[in-house]
Amino acid sequence: METLGQLDPYLVGAVLLAVLALDGSLLIGVVLPGDAAIIVAGTALTGPSEVALVAVAGVVGCHLGATGGWLIGRRYGSLVRHSRAGRWIGEHRWARAERLATGEGSGPALAAAYFLPVVNALTPVLAGTLGMSYGRFIRWALAGSTVWVSAYLVLGSVAGEFVRNNEHLMVPVAGCVAVVVAGLIVISRRARANREMEISEPAGSRTPETASRPLQ
Template sequence: MLGQLDPYLVGAVLLAVLALDGSLLIGTVLPGDAAIVVAGTTLTGAAEIAVAAVAGVIGCYLGATGGWLIGRRYGSRVRHSRAGRWVGEHRWARAERLATGTDGGPALAAASFLPVVNSLTPVLAGTFGMPYVRFIRWTLAGSVTWVTTYLVLGSVAGEFARQNQHLMVPVAGCLALLAAGLVVIGRRARASRTAEVSEPDRSPAPETVSPPPR
């Protein structure tokens, strides 16, 4: 059924998803990357990709603006709310480094390619008072590249699937095994780092030499 959807309908859905991605932190549950790739699989030509890309960038603009306004209005209360704690402090810290780091604009543009983090960056940019014009300029620069790249990748994958349907089951199985392996490796790596941080220092204490009796 891939490639049989109206590109304008695909663009409208993608616009809505990406608008919610940055404004209401929907991207912490449903990463925008996946939505863009899935949308791309239904597109079969440059014109259809262009329509969806324009809609997706508009969605990014609305989502980034909404997130910035929420951060400007509510500040750190979003970060320390129940939903903010569910997201995880390590993700907030990573997004904060991007929103306030010395790399400035280029880091904001690159943040579009970081799942979950790209949903938190607009809120933090507003919280820390980053000028809106500077913020939205760099965010849109990253969004154009992000949306277009992932739509093209999705379109290529969809075309491959349509022409090689007999390979889809084994390919899906291999991808599932690869994803499971990466999850296991990632969890073990995090557990190892946590153990290293929490392990007490076992180096022997320096010996104290008592002064000679007088």
């Protein structure tokens, strides 16, 4: 944290700009989620002026990434989705991004998609593939990316400052966070397993005794 705090904010902004530009255009966000990059960048910032400077750079990077992804989708969208890399990403992720791009309220959904890791890297390509106009797409992309970058930079900056001033609390805090995360993972997996069981079980299945019993 001390090393990050000594970095030049202009350098932090330049690196973040490059990462977020690649995030949406070349699908780097599938491997390196932009959320993590923004939060790490935020830990290197120590004041509102530095946060504002890097936020501008981050939003410019998002604009470049969204534009590049839209152009790639416009020309090669279906090829990307059905390529080996597209299959590795997973059809369920493509489908989720497609629902955001085509469902009701697709504009606000595209803005909110920036807060969904991996999905936010796929939506620009899908927006171009599905023929969404660039003007409409980029307006919502800029709105969402501005809130996304600003919120996560502030979060990272606050967290970094807390760590630098309270190093003695890091072990117990990290332990508590690990327990909470582990609990959430277990709950999420159990809920997913229950949903899959409900889906796989025929809705109208009944035992022979139940099926032969007359309705009351």
